[in-house]
Amino acid sequence: MTTKSRNYHIQTFGCQMNKADSERMAGILENMGFQWSEDPNNADLILYNTCTIRDLAEQKVYSYLGRQAKRKQKQPDLTLIVAGCVAQQEGEQLLRRVPELDLVMGPQYANRLEDLLEQVFAGSQVVATDPVQIFEDITKPRRDSEVTAWVNVIYGCNERCTYCVVPSVRGVEQSRTPDAIKAEMIELGKQGYKEITLLGQNIDAYGRDLPGVTETGRHLHTLTDLLYHVHDSEGVERIRFATSHPRYFTERLITACHDLPKVCEHFHIPFQSGDNDILKEMKRGYTIEKYRSIIDKIRNCMPDASITADAIVGFPGETEAQFENTLKVVEDIGFDLLNTAAYSPRPGTPASVWDNQLSEEVKGDRLQRLNHLVSQKAMERSQRYLGRVEEVLVEQVNGKDTTQVMGRTNGNRLTFFAGDIDNLKGKIVKVKINEIRAFSLTGEMVN
Ligand code: SAH
Numbered sequence: 001m002t003t004k005s006r007n008y009h010i011q012t013f014g015c016q017m018n019k020a021d022s023e024r025m026a027g028i029l030e031n032m033g034f035q036w037s038e039d040p041n042n043a044d045l046i047l048y049n050t051c052t053i054r055d056l057a058e059q060k061v062y063s064y065l066g067r068q069a070k071r072k073q074k075q076p077d078l079t080l081i082v083a084g085c086v087a088q089q090e091g092e093q094l095l096r097r098v099p100e101l102d103l104v105m106g107p108q109y110a111n112r113l114e115d116l117l118e119q120v121f122a123g124s125q126v127v128a129t130d131p132v133q134i135f136e137d138i139t140k141p142r143r144d145s146e147v148t149a150w151v152n153v154i155y156g157c158n159e160r161c162t163y164c165v166v167p168s169v170r171g172v173e174q175s176r177t178p179d180a181i182k183a184e185m186i187e188l189g190k191q192g193y194k195e196i197t198l199l200g201q202n203i204d205a206y207g208r209d210l211p212g213v214t215e216t217g218r219h220l221h222t223l224t225d226l227l228y229h230v231h232d233s234e235g236v237e238r239i240r241f242a243t244s245h246p247r248y249f250t251e252r253l254i255t256a257c258h259d260l261p262k263v264c265e266h267f268h269i270p271f272q273s274g275d276n277d278i279l280k281e282m283k284r285g286y287t288i289e290k291y292r293s294i295i296d297k298i299r300n301c302m303p304d305a306s307i308t309a310d311a312i313v314g315f316p317g318e319t320e321a322q323f324e325n326t327l328k329v330v331e332d333i334g335f336d337l338l339n340t341a342a343y344s345p346r347p348g349t350p351a352s353v354w355d356n357q358l359s360e361e362v363k364g365d366r367l368q369r370l371n372h373l374v375s376q377k378a379m380e381r382s383q384r385y386l387g388r389v390e391e392v393l394v395e396q397v398n399g400k401d402t403t404q405v406m407g408r409t410n411g412n413r414l415t416f417f418a419g420d421i422d423n424l425k426g427k428i429v430k431v432k433i434n435e436i437r438a439f440s441l442t443g444e445m446v447n
């Protein structure tokens with residue numbers, strides 16, 4: 001390989017898994033001698049880590065890619081990579097669409113970037129999308145934050161929700177061992193990271209694929225056991241986890257979150273629809289009554305817990321009355337935050353070929369009505385913070401007002417207050433909240 005300085009640029013789309021993968025791939029590239037370039041046009045290597053959860057996400061990639069493919073025609077030594085979920089979904093077809101590409105690699109190959117690049121630099125055009133065992137990563141990721149970090153605990157998803165591409169692009173569940181996870185957390189603690197979010201598409205599935213069951217037939221390594229196992233990681237002051245699946249969510253987990261002081265009182269549990277018939281069509285495996293009872297149990301145990309979720313409107317066949325059942329759930333539960341989306345038919349998923357698709361107009365209208373209710377309810381949830389003193393972990397300067405810093409409460413509410421980032425970064429400080437908005441708070445530091 002050449003010795004001249006080489007710059008790379010990574011653009012990441014999609015969820016936290018993709019962000020975590022990008023940080024690892026950046027670590028690998030820096031290990032290989034590449035240097036970060038903020039401007040993609042100054043980079044010798046550009047990697048798009050892509051998302052295909054909805055059509056809009058997928059289309060975004062093609063427009064970015066088109067521009068760089070043009071540049072490559074004038075600058076043939078530019079290395080162009082598509083990684084992530086669109087890469088996995090499209091595979092070889094991407095090369096036909098964009099022949100300038102050097103490398104198409106699915107999410108399971110993130111840790112193998114160096115090997116793949118060696119093949120590219122030897123002159124091949126490479127497509128890596130066959131299912132593989134995910135390597136235990138030894139490279140140090142280049143993390144975006146110096147305060148908070150993601151730690152993958154389980155890759156892939158074995159569910160078959162009828163709208164969702166994730167199982168086909170992320171592959172089957174692969175859990176990391178409790179000890180590998182703990183070792184990473186201890187290392188992060190040493191490096192000064194204060195908050196860790198454990199990641200999995202269906203984090204409640206953690207450990208199902210690892211060997212070992214108890215006498216009662218329970219898996220030996222569950223998410224709950226993992227929380228107890230990693231809790232004493234020195235230096236780490238907060239632990240979060242996402243995403244929870246209502247079908248597998250347990251009471252043991254609620255107890256653990258209550259008992260373990262570092263585990264934040266924040267639960268992200270998507271419900272997707274408030275209607276039982278739609279939930280059945282989605283193959284979610286729970287009823288809305290079951291979902292409500294989980295939330296009740298959490299709130300009985302931790303009255304102040306933050307509850308966030310995802311929901312889809314306009315699933316095929318959804319009637320106005322069924323949509324109103326979703327509104328009803330949002331009205332009754334009062335989420336701190338709800339990620340909403342209009343249903344988008346995805347290639348290869350069962351629901352995409354059903355003949356009862358709704359019009360964009362109906363979907364758009366429902367999305368707007370739901371979003372309106374969501375911000376109203378989030379504002380109501382913010383009310384409880386007014387006048388309260390909250391512990392805020394300071395992450396960075398407020399980009400819009402540099403006299404302020406930004407951090408999060410235990411319940412994950414964004415919080416701003418006047419302060420000096422150099423003194424406060426990475427510290428948990430007490431902040432009296434005196435101004436609230438639907439999704440963020442402002443306050444002042446108290447002693
Ligand atoms: N594993 C998580 C969700 C992962 S995808 C879970 O089981 O809940 C993130 C969110 O994208 C989903 O919760 C869902 O609300 C949304 N989503 C997934 N597929 C979608 C589709 N085809 N159309 C619209 N939204 C979708």
Ligand code: SF4
Nearest residue numbers: 157159161164166201
């Ligand atoms: Fe998709 Fe369902 Fe798996 Fe979540 S649990 S990633 S929605 S298939």
Ligand code: F3S
Nearest residue numbers: 014015051052053085
């Ligand atoms: Fe998108 Fe893949 Fe995540 S499709 S939401 S980046 S798992």
